[in-house]
Amino acid sequence: MTTDQLSPDTTMNAITEAVMLGRAGDIETARTRLLELWSEIGTAGDALHRCSLAHYLADLYDDPARALAWDIRALDAADTLGDDRAQQYHASLQVAGFYPSLHLNLADNYRRLGSWGAAAEQLASARKHLSALPDDAYGAMIRTALDEVSTAIAQRSTDRRPSAPGPQS
Structure with missing residues (x-):
């Protein structure tokens, strides 16, 4: 869902940067940054931000119970997300x-x-x-x-x- 290009959406850029840190092996920093962003976004924040962040944050936990909690949040956010909002980030989504x-x-x-x-x-x-x-x-x-x-x-x-x-x- 992420792209390597920067977008005008600074929150998605911050999520992408944290994801890249995690994929490069810096799991703790990636997790910390995503949790900080989650605090800023909030449970009622932008559905694309919540879905993306929770989806990628789940991958940073080896404990399946902790990952499950974040994956449920990602699915819940997707259920409130429309194509119009997703396509504001990337036209193909x-x-x-x-x-x-x-x-x-x-x-x-x-x-x-x-x-x-x-x-x-x-x-x-x-x-x-x-x-x-x-x-x-x-x-x-x-x-x-x-x-x-x-x-x-x-x-x-x-x-x-x-x-x-x-x-x-």
Whole structure:
């Protein structure tokens, strides 16, 4: 969802900068910056900011319960987000395209917590939204991750997926 270009949206730029720090391995600084931004945005702030921040902050927690809390916030924010707002940030964005990843993350967290029924429900929700994904590398990555989570659910595995984003424990 992020781009490498700076936008006039300073909050999205700050979120992107923190995400890049996390991807470069500076998990603590990235998490601190995102939590500070969350305090500024607030629980009723801009839905795109809340969705993006919570989605990426969840990836910075290896603990599936902590990640789950942020992934639920991301999904809640997406449910209040319209395409018009998303497209103010980037013209290609459609909120429907967010749902496969958001539900995938919830499924993976529930699976890691051993909540098999909830994981399967979220996996089904992710699959229901697959048609909104582009037929590109991002879409392929999400589809592959869904297959990995499905296999892990069937095997009753709570192990972290090697391809999952975020810190490795």
